[in-house]
Amino acid sequence: MGGLINVSPTGLLVENTLFVIAVVVYLLATVGYVINLFGKKEWGGFAANTLRVAFLIHTAFILTRTVNVMRVPFVGHFEFGNMFIWSTVLVYAWTEWRLKDKYHAVGAFLMPVVMLYISYITLFPKISRAHNPLPPVLQSNWLKFHVSASVLGYAGFSLAFAAALMWVLKYVMENKKDAVKGSPFLKTLTQALPQPRVLEEYMYRASVFGFLFQTVMIITGAIWADQSWGRYWGWDPKEMWSLITWFVFAVYLHARFTRGWTGKKTVALVLVGWVAMMFTWMGVAWLLSGIHSFG
Amino acid sequence: MAQETPGLPEQQSTQASPIKQILNFLSSMQLGIILLLLLAVISVFATTQEMNTAISSIYTSWWFVGIMAFTALNLLLCTIERIGPLTRQAFQPKREMTADGIKKMQINRVIKVKSPGDEPLASVQQIFKSNGLQTTVQETSEGITLFGERGKFGYFGSIVTHLSLLLILLGAMYGALTGYETRNGGMSGDNFFVTQGNWRADIGEVRMVFEKDPTVRPRVYSDVTITRNGKVIKEGTVSINDPLRFEGTSIYHSTFLWISQVNITDPATGTVEELKFFEGDRYFLQDKGVQFESLAFFPDFTMAAGGRPTSKSYNPNRPVLAYRITINGQQEPWDLLELNEPATLETPNGPVEITLTGFENAAVYSIAKNLGRPILFIGAVLMVIGLYMSFFLFPRRFWATFDAKTSSLVVGGRGYRNRLGVEQIMERIESEIRNREGE
Numbered sequence: 001m002g003g004l005i006n007v008s009p010t011g012l013l014v015e016n017t018l019f020v021i022a023v024v025v026y027l028l029a030t031v032g033y034v035i036n037l038f039g040k041k042e043w044g045g046f047a048a049n050t051l052r053v054a055f056l057i058h059t060a061f062i063l064t065r066t067v068n069v070m071r072v073p074f075v076g077h078f079e080f081g082n083m084f085i086w087s088t089v090l091v092y093a094w095t096e097w098r099l100k101d102k103y104h105a106v107g108a109f110l111m112p113v114v115m116l117y118i119s120y121i122t123l124f125p126k127i128s129r130a131h132n133p134l135p136p137v138l139q140s141n142w143l144k145f146h147v148s149a150s151v152l153g154y155a156g157f158s159l160a161f162a163a164a165l166m167w168v169l170k171y172v173m174e175n176k177k178d179a180v181k182g183s184p185f186l187k188t189l190t191q192a193l194p195q196p197r198v199l200e201e202y203m204y205r206a207s208v209f210g211f212l213f214q215t216v217m218i219i220t221g222a223i224w225a226d227q228s229w230g231r232y233w234g235w236d237p238k239e240m241w242s243l244i245t246w247f248v249f250a251v252y253l254h255a256r257f258t259r260g261w262t263g264k265k266t267v268a269l270v271l272v273g274w275v276a277m278m279f280t281w282m283g284v285a286w287l288l289s290g291i292h293s294f295g
Numbered sequence: 296m297a298q299e300t301p302g303l304p305e306q307q308s309t310q311a312s313p314i315k316q317i318l319n320f321l322s323s324m325q326l327g328i329i330l331l332l333l334l335a336v337i338s339v340f341a342t343t344q345e346m347n348t349a350i351s352s353i354y355t356s357w358w359f360v361g362i363m364a365f366t367a368l369n370l371l372l373c374t375i376e377r378i379g380p381l382t383r384q385a386f387q388p389k390r391e392m393t394a395d396g397i398k399k400m401q402i403n404r405v406i407k408v409k410s411p412g413d414e415p416l417a418s419v420q421q422i423f424k425s426n427g428l429q430t431t432v433q434e435t436s437e438g439i440t441l442f443g444e445r446g447k448f449g450y451f452g453s454i455v456t457h458l459s460l461l462l463i464l465l466g467a468m469y470g471a472l473t474g475y476e477t478r479n480g481g482m483s484g485d486n487f488f489v490t491q492g493n494w495r496a497d498i499g500e501v502r503m504v505f506e507k508d509p510t511v512r513p514r515v516y517s518d519v520t521i522t523r524n525g526k527v528i529k530e531g532t533v534s535i536n537d538p539l540r541f542e543g544t545s546i547y548h549s550t551f552l553w554i555s556q557v558n559i560t561d562p563a564t565g566t567v568e569e570l571k572f573f574e575g576d577r578y579f580l581q582d583k584g585v586q587f588e589s590l591a592f593f594p595d596f597t598m599a600a601g602g603r604p605t606s607k608s609y610n611p612n613r614p615v616l617a618y619r620i621t622i623n624g625q626q627e628p629w630d631l632l633e634l635n636e637p638a639t640l641e642t643p644n645g646p647v648e649i650t651l652t653g654f655e656n657a658a659v660y661s662i663a664k665n666l667g668r669p670i671l672f673i674g675a676v677l678m679v680i681g682l683y684m685s686f687f688l689f690p691r692r693f694w695a696t697f698d699a700k701t702s703s704l705v706v707g708g709r710g711y712r713n714r715l716g717v718e719q720i721m722e723r724i725e726s727e728i729r730n731r732e733g734e
Contacts, residue, residue: 133508140536208686219675230547230661237342247335257712
């Protein structure tokens with residue numbers, strides 16, 4: 001059993017069209033950021049503006065979907081992934097604006113990750129975009145808080161991951177100075193990447209943002225589970241993997257601000273944390289069984 | 296867990312007593328990190344196991360609980376160890392500073408000024424204030440030092456976070472030791488007794504409210520009255536996401552079941568037995584030598600592809616009971632019983648007539664007493680506050696003095712955990728001083 005909401009053909013058409021346009025414009029922004037990375041500075045502003053346009057179209061898609069499903073579009077793998085992508089772009093666009101467009105290079109690393117997320121929710125055959133009604137167990141205001149905190153937490157970790165990738169690339173380049181000197185391409189790339197110290201700070205701040213919301217997500221989930229299932233912690237794989245992700249980032253943040261860890265060790269922790277986050281989102285859904293079967 | 300650089304290990308080993316060394320180890324952040332990583336690795340392995348196996352053989356095992364207890368001990372010792380130094384750090388800052396002392400700070404600026412003396416310092420004082428710094432002026436024999444600070448409560452972020460984790464662990468432990476969990480339920484008119492809590496629950500009306508889309512699992516509301524020694528202690532309605540709470544105990548709606556009302560009539564004698572069956576219930580008809588088994592109830596019956604009975608929705612548009620009879624130990628093929636349409640079964644001792652006369656719902660409850668819940672809640676709120684204090688209330692301190700030897704303003708800054716933030720503020724301060732100096 002499990003029916004579908006009867007969506008009007010016009011509603012469906014608007015929804016699908018907006019989604020396709022948003023994806024295409026996101027792709028265009030990604031291309032812009034990558035070109036900017038290779039020395040074409042004028043593409044940075046173009047990419048940033050394109051991203052903002054894509055984000056607005058994406059927002060319109062979410063609003064249309066909300067109207068079509070007659071509830072918050074937070075349920076199921078597609079809707080969660082969609083909100084996660086939207087939040088990632090929102091947080092990145094906000095940081096770009098806050099930093100006065102100084103670090104367009106981050107976009108060249110974050111946006112391909114975002115495109116991977118989009119590919120996953122659109123191309124993975126097991127993910128349904130069906131308009132399902134909300135089962136009673138999910139008819140709770142905690143859904144809004146829990147999922148909002150979750151997608152914002154994931155967004156922060158995605159940004160930290162992008163900065164970690166940049167740090168790794170910068171590190172490799174700096175350790176292969178001869179090869180970089182001989183290649184104008186690599187030289188431009190190295191120059192475009194911010195200093196490791198800046199990248200570490202960016203990674204740290206993004207992780208802090210993610211960690212705070214991951215904490216709120218776990219807490220709101222526990223309160224909701226207590227109301228709904230009669231216990232605040234059930235050792236469910238989704239709960240456990242959220243906690244594992246939290247542990248990894250907790251270790252990173254502790255190590256950084258109390259022991260002054262920097263460099264390879266902290267970057268490695270952020271990369272591991274991102275993998276744990278991805279497994280919480282994707283791996284648990286398809287490889288492990290638990291009670292979080294709705295998303 | 297968190298600990299500021301304690302000095303070289305060699306120094307510690309030669310200076311501290313063995314007990315102090317053990318305490319240092321138990322409160323060290325290295326141990327905290329190792330324990331957190333260990334918990335993470337074990338949890339990764341545990342999630343690859345079947346959930347109930349993981350709960351019984353890992354999460355509730357003595358060694359896993361032991362690691363958590365060890366983590367709690369590490370947190371507690373670390374918190375105790377840090378409270379004193381952090382309090383001193385937060386409330387007893389060194390307000391006087393010489394120009395040379397400020398120059399030694401990692402973040403400092405030396406800015407030539409036109410007018411010597413107090414005037415530039417007065418200007419810096421305004422700039423400090425405009426940057427949100429609480430400013431004091433210290434006069435010493437060596438001159439005037441301006442001191443500005445902000446965010447001193449940020450020093451306590453890690454302490455509050457640690458305390459919150461301890462509270463959460465304490466709440467979980469207290470809840471587990473003083474509480475209980477069980478499951479029970481029934482249909483309208485039923486009652487059950489919960490020995491652990493010494494109370495009885497009487498189930499009143501159990502009603503199903505359908506969603507707009509009948510294929511979505513409906514909500515079931517059940518009225519429950521709780522009594523102890525005949526005295527009512529709580530009355531209310533239980534539904535999904537809306538438990539009934541009393542005395543630290545909660546009754547949660549867990550699920551609902553269909554109950555089929557079946558009449559079994561012996562045509563020879565005219566006797567009628569009115570029975571109620573949950574799915575899976577069996578009833579042995581002694582005089583007929585047959586067993587009746589209720590297999591499944593379908594409120595909106597249809598036959599799916601492959602001859603599999605199913606329900607199109609939760610709406611009782613076509614209620615059907617699938618059943619099976621066993622004669623002399625021999626199972627007959629399953630059959631279907633439609634509402635108010637009697638079926639006659641041929642048994643070795645004569646025919647028997649069975650009729651599905653109705654159906655109703657039973658509510659299934661999860662019952663849990665958890666006195667640790669308020670502690671857990673306070674712990675959760677404190678954790679968010681602690682993390683906010685840790686990451687967003689970063690303490691920053693600035694000093695400024697006039698260096699007569701070089702006719703320069705010397706400004707220095709220090710931060711706790713956020714060097715870049717201090718650098719950004721220093722950039723602002725420098726730029727404002729230069730603006731005022733007309734540069």
